[in-house]
Amino acid sequence: MxxxxxxxxxxxxxxxxLAALVTACAVFAPLYDRAMQQALVDVKLDQAPVLDTALRMQVQALSGDGYVPAHIPAPDDLVAAVPTDIRHDFRAPTLGWTATADEDPRVGGTLAGQVTSRTAACDHVRIVSGRCPAKAGEILVSTQDQKVLGLNPGKSVTVAEQPAEHVPDGQPLPQRELAIVGTYAPIAGDDWFHEPLTGWAGSSTETVPSLVRHEMWLSTDATFTDTTTSPLPDLRSSVLFRLAKGRVGIDQLRKLTTLAGLSGAPVLRETTALPEVHTGLPAIATSVASQVDDSRVLVPLILLPLGVLCLVVLWLVLxxxxxxxxxxxxxxxxxxxxxxxxxxxxxxELLPAVLLGAVPGALAALVGAWLAARALPGDAGLEVRPPVWLALVGVLLVLVATTLVAAVRVxxxxxxxxxRRSSTVRRGWRLRVLDAVLLTGCGVTAAAFVTGSLSGPFAYAAPALFALLVGLVLAYLLTPLAAAGGRALLRRRATGGALGLLDAARSQSLRSTVTVLTVATALTVFSVDAVLVADRNRDAAARQEAGAPAVLDVSTTDVGAIDEALQEVGDPRVTPVVTIQPPGAGAVTTLAVRPEGFAKAALIPPGVLPAGWAKAISPSGVDPVDVTGRHLSVTVSGGVSAVDLRANPVEAVLGVDLVTNRLAFHRDLGPLPASGTARLATAIPCDKTCHLEALTLTTTVGASLVGEVTLDRVAVDGKPVSLGASQTWAGYDDPDGGAVVPSGGDPLTLTIRTQGPDAVAVTQAWFGTTAAAVATKGTSVTDKTLSISGIDGKSRPATVVGRADRLPGAPVRAVLTDLDVLQRAARPSSDARVSVWLGSSDHAFVERVEHALADHDVAVTSTRTLADVRRGYDQSIPTWSVQLGVLTGLAALGVAVLMLAVAAVSGWRVRARDLASLWVGGVPRRTVGRLAVAAQLPTIAVAVLAGAVSGLVGSAVSMSAIPLFAETPEVDTLDLATPWLAVGAATVVCLVLLGAIGAVAGRAVFRRADLDRLKEGA
Amino acid sequence: MTGLRVSTHGLVHIYRAEGHDVAALSGVDLHVAPGELMGLLGPSGAGKSTLMNLLAGVFRPSAGKIHVGDTELSAATTREIDRLRATEVSLTLQGAARNLLPYASPADNVRFAQRAARTTGKDLPEPLEVLADVGLTKDADAPLSALTPGELQLAALAVALAPRPGLLLADEPTSQLDHGARDRVLDQLASVNESYGTTVVLVTHDPHVAAFLPRTITIRDGRVGGEGRSGEEYAVVTADGFLPLPAHVRDDLPPGTLVRFHQTDGRYEIVPEETHD
Structure with missing residues (x-):
């Protein structure tokens, strides 16, 4: 042997x-699949907030009408409710008690808040003064409590032991003393699961105006479990399990889905207290499970064409x-x-060679999977599980069966x-049964892809099927075509080309070589295309989602404070952005920006926004009407007839809307005269300048106003104020024909004709009653107008000055408008997301901005860079699966090289004999050499080009069905355009590499084309 | 060991090719006595190799019968023929390399050739003993690439003799050999024939080889065209009464010539009829 x-x-x-390649494909698939799953688990757990990856259980004492201190399960009892095998996946639990610690307001108490005990609480705060509480009734207060509320160590506070609502008015509450033994400062980090301990010392409570809030007091368990006193109000016991991420893999995560049913545990079910179980782990497990389901299909489908290609080549070689x-x-x-x-x-002879190949193949798969696991995020290692053994056994059976069938055949x-000495190989147009079956199968499947009958991950099989179809057809066409071409050239005495073509037509391995080369090139081209298209789409999606290279979310809604901080930074690439996302699925998000800064900071793809968008949404050049002082007066001349529905005279009151520090307020000046002249006046709180937003007319609902008044000699504290030209005022106009039309200017005349509304306004143009906005194409717009959310959350009309495909960092339905226009009469509501967008994610730059914001008391709640968002897209099963395509492409090219080498090795004797015959027959040796080198090149070129076209066709058909994202991004940025440069380069590489191998093989055969070859044939 | 008797009766073999059939043998009657050493002569395409393959059970006859020993090959099953080839009938193809495993030494080749026979329980000689019979002992374990063409042919002969067959069929065993090697191969064939009584039938083009053989049969146009015994050439009357003319007579009697047979004193004369054009 x-x-x-x-x-x-x-x-x-x-x-x-070849056996090694087939084995490697089969064994690598389950190994890589598993590594991807583990990596996904690590990524998901790392990305999730600490509270979502933790298990928090809490029970709160319930009290009825009469206050009865409830006995609630102790934290240890809660721990016991968690199954032991699940507990193993978490770190040691953090046990705690929490209760309300309010002073009794009936006896002059002023403090309200919470007191808590936690396992090793003092290890997770900084003791600033004093010591850690050691026994019942001792507490640590925060440094802010000490500073703001004067709670110094050594003092005591007396807190109520019952809620005030359970004790009749007039009676004092039962009380307990808590001794302050020290002060603490919180330590940033995950130790308190992002539950703030401080930040509200001295602020008022929402329920009892006389109480001010103290921060979290830290105490011992004994304070809560002391049986000699009544329990504190709102007593809660809790246990927090923090996930031991290193211990949790895909299998454990699946198991953790059972946590969803933990609230049904006996200890929680039987208590009279209110149980609460919180964990995000089941949701994470569900999210992971959906991707894992994809990976089970994706990885085999990606590797299957390569594996089958290797197997086919192995079969041909056999x-x-x-x-x-x-x-x-x-x-x-x-x-x-x-x-x-x-x-x-x-x-x-053959089986040992094949089986020996399986050993390095399996080892290569192990090494490859190990390297891949290291390249993947997280701590995914190599796991040889039953599917791997199953794959190994399966591939060994396939290899043995293939070898046996080939051996039996001969x-x-x-x-x-x-x-018989002569070959019995048939040439020409005879279609073999296997080929016919393959052609039919490939044709039907390809048609199914084209018509859209097949979709999803199965699309990965499309390029290989197309290529196989094209390769087989080409293989059958090439033999007769090459023979006919050779004969035609021979008749024209073009001996060189003729002999090359005739040589190709004679080649026994022509069909298999053409088929394999076509499929291999198609896989290579498709892999390049898929990897680059997927990468480009992930990048586009990440840029769309991120909005800017770096985005800092801030806790304040004070844009002025942000402006001051950014002025210090002095970089045009940083700008504030206010996002208002109204509730509801079809709501239109408002992106309020400063156009100039936004253009420099935001990631705006070319052509996405309409030309001139920045100028179009910028505020008009009208100056505001500023008033500074305390007394506003105006002379009104002319007259207005005001009657109600029954024609009874009613008042029509002239007023003003003023805005200071972005807070709007209204003042009535007085009733308009029916005729003649009147001097109207009102007090205004405008020591700091106010902007005059609007002149208002108010009357009774349903009343009619008709007349004309002229406003003259407007003054504040006696100083004249110019109202400006009538063009700087937007009149009132309603669909029923009512209108207030301004004319003139200093004095300003208002021609009034209204019926019905109780209030109308003529707005100063600086405030822009109608904001200019660029709306996304997903937003429905009627007559170029739509209602958008102002930064205060209130609806306001907007004029659409352009349409955009999409807006950076915004959902499908969104408008882009000017921030300054929106905030002239409004302040961002608490629901508004205020952020600072940076045109660079350079770490030093981001830090500089963060420091500047911090210097102006603007807290940055989160920093997200484009790289962070991109990482979110990159770290997913579809991404890792597509990246596997690179390996597939390279391996396919390797198989093609091997095929050429095998064809040369197996057929060299016959070809060398043919070449020697030509030489002996009078063809110059040099010409024979050229023939030998060039003989395979036309075949290789045709096969490679056909493969490239097949790969591209396969891409065109399948790319739209291939999952590029774990979850489809909300905003569609899909761009499946072919990266022609890369695809062309891949084709050239295939052409050059395979052509070179063909030429080298031809040269080697030529060297052996001597007279000895002819003797062999005798 | 005794040689096998070989006989054929009205043996016909037709090659069926696409579009047309070719009759390679058209009624061959042949009798070879056990232990006989004989040669098949004839021009290329006459059907010699076809006859050899038929005698070895490689081809099935289109018509007629073949008896090898007690076995009627034309009626034997594949299994019976396999068994016969494993133990009793050895065919050496033209070109020594076609009879040998290229990667195995002469000894291993002999051992391989005995594999099937060994399963039948037949008493077989050791490979070295077989190689000694053909004078190849010193190269028993040498790679085939180290052997001369003559030694390769001897190795092929040893392989054929490995199961101690009763019938050895050798197709052109001396082609492409120099005189020395040719004589050595012939000597070994004769030695085997003499020592073990093996019936030996060989095909040759070589007149020297033919002269060496006690009996030769000339196949011409798919029929037995003549027989030579101890240097004397005979025409052979076929079972259906045909008498092929010797080659040198054919020039004088072209096709279409009318002849008369005259019997005079126990002798036959063939007299061409004069034609009047």
Missing amino acids: WRALGYRKGQAAALAV LTITDLRRTEVAVARLRGQGVRGARRLLTT ARTPVDALV
């Missing part, structure tokens, strides 16, 4: 390499090799060994055919 293997080392090596052993089979048959003996002769050849 070994001698036989050693005799044809090249063939044995080819078999071993056919060639077994055909080369026909003489040896004849020897066995002539010595009476029969079919079985002949088969044994072949299998004892061993069963009739002896008379074996002893």
Whole structure:
């Protein structure tokens, strides 16, 4: 056996390499799949907030009408409710008690807040003064409590032991003393699960105006469990399990989905207290599970074409090799060994080579998976689980079966055919059954892809199927075409080209070489295309989602404070952005920006926003009407007839809307005269300048106003104020024909004709009653107007000055408008998301901005860079699966190289004999050499180009069905355009590499084309 | 060991090719006595190799019967023929390399050739003993690439003799050999024939080889065209009464010539009829 293997080392090596590739594909798939799953778990757990990856259980004492201190399960009892095997996945639990610690307001108490005890609480705060509480009734207060509320160590506070609502008015509450033994400062980090301990000392409570809030007091468990006193109000016991992330893999995560049912545990179910279980782990597990389901299909589908390609090449090589052993089979048959003996002769030589190849193949898969696992995020290691063994056994069975079938095929050849010297290989147009079946199968499947009948991950199979279809057809066409072409050239005496084509037509391996090269090139081209398209789409989605290279969310809604901080930074690439996202699925999000800064900071893809958008949404050049002082007066002349529905005269009151520090307020000046002149006046709180937003007319609902008044001699504290030209005032206009039309200017005349509304306003143009906005194409717009949310959350009209495909950092339905226009009469509501967008994610730059904001008391609640968002897209099963395509492409190219080498090795003797015949027949040696080198190049070129086209067609059909994202981004940025440069480069690489191999093989055959070859054939 | 008797009766073999059939043998009657050493002569395409393959059970005859020993090959099953080839009938194909496993030494080749026979329980000689019979002992374990063409042919002969067959069929065993190697191969064949009584039938083009053989049969146009015994050439009357003319007579009697047979004193004369054009 070994001698036989050693005799044809090249063939044995080819078999071993192909077997290794097939094995590697089969074994790698489950290993990589598992590594991806584990990596996904690590990523999801790392990305999730600490509270979502923790298990928090809490029970709160319930009290009825009469206050009865409730007995609630202790934290230890809660721990026992968690199954032991699940507890193992968490770190040691943090046990705690919490209760209300309010002073009694009936006896002059002023403090309200909470007191808590936690396992090793003092280890997770900084003791600033004093010591850690050691016994019941001792507390630590925060440094702010000490500073703001004067709670110094050594003092005591007396807190109520019952809620005030359970004790009749007039009676004092039962009380308990708590001794202050020290002060603490919180330590930033996850230790308190992001539950703030401080930040509200001295602020008023919402319920009892006389109480001010103290911060969280830290105490001992004994304070809560002391049976000698009544329990404190609102007593809660809790336990917090923090996930031991290193211990949790995909299997454990699946198990943790049972936590969703933990609230049904007996200890929680039987208590009279209110149980609460919080964990985000089941949701994370569900999210992971959906991607894992995809990966189970994706990875095999990506590797299957490569594996099948390797198997097909192995089969072709086995056919060639077994055909080369026909003489040896004849020897066995002539010595009476029969079919079985002949088969044994072949299998004892070939099977060891194939099985030996499986060993390095499996090892390569292990090493590859180990490297891949290291490249993946998280701590995913190599896990050899039952599916791996199953794959290994399966692939070994396939390899053995393939070898046996190939051996039997030759061993069963009739002896008379074996002893014949001439080849029995048929050439020409005879369609073999297997090829016919393959052609039909590929054709039907390809048609299914084209018509959209097949979709999803199965799309990964499309390029290989297309290529196989094209390759097979091409293989069948090339032989007769090459022969016909060769004969035609021969008639024209173009001997060189003719002999090359005739040589190709004679080649026994032409069909298989063409098919394999076509499929391999298609896989390579498709892989390049898929990887680059996926990368581009992830990038586009990340840029869309991020909005800017770096976005800092801030806790304040004071844009002025942000402006002051950013002035210090002095960089045009940083700008504030206010996002208002109204509730509801179809709501339109408002993105309020400063156009100039936004253009520099935001990631705006070319062509997405309409040309001139910045100017279009910028405020008009009208100056505001500023008033500074305390007394506003105006002379009104003319007259207004004001009557109600019954024609009774009513008042029409002239007023003003003023805005100071973005807070709007209204003042009535007085009733308009029916005729003549009147001097109207009102007090205004405008020591600091106010902007005059609008002139208002108010009357009774349903009343009619008709007349004309002129406003003159407007003054504040006696100083004249110019109202400006009438063009700077937007009149009132209603659909029923009512209107207030301004005219003139200093004095300003208002022509009034209204019926019905009780209040109308003429707005000063600086405030822009109608904001200019760029709306996304997903937003429905009527007559270029729509209602948008102002930064105060209130609806306001907007004029659409342009449409955008999408807006950076905004959902599908969104408008882009000017921040200053929106905030002239409004302040951002608490629901508004105020952020600072940076045009660079450079760490130093981000830090500089953060420091500047901090210097102006603007707290940054989160910092998110484009890289962070991109990482979110990159770290997913679809991404890792597509990246596997690179490996597939490279391996496919390697298989093609191997195929050429095998074809050369197996057919070199016949080709060398042909070349020697040409030489002896009078063709110059140099010409023969050129023929040998160039003979395969046309075939290779045709196959590679056909493969490239197949890959592109396969891409075009399948890319839209291939999952590029774990979850489809809300805003569609899909762009499946072919990266022509890269695809072209990949095709050229295939062409050059395979052409070079073909040329080298031809050269090697030529060197052996001597007279000895001719003797062999005698 | 005794040689096997070989006989054929009205043996016909037709090659069926696409579009047309070719009759390679058209009624061959042949009788080879046990232990006989004989040669098949004839021009290329006459059907010699076809006859050899038929005798070895490689081809099935289109018509007629073949008896090898007690076995009627034309009626034997594949298994019976395999068994016969394993133990009793050895065929050596033209070109020594076609009879040998290229990666195995002569000894291993002999051992391989005995594998099937060994399963039948037949008493077999050691490979070295077989190789000694053909004078190849010193190269028993040498790679085939180290052997001369003559030694390769001897190795092929040893492989054929490995199961101690009763019938050895050798197709052109001396082609492409120099005189020395040729004589050595012939000597070994004769030695085996003499020592073990093996019936030996060989095909040759070589007149020297033919002269060496006690009996030769010439196959011409798919029929037995003549027989030579101890240097004397005979025409052979076929079972259906045909008498092929010797080659040198054919020039004088072209096809279409009318002849008369005259019997005079126990002798036959063939007299061409004069034609009047």
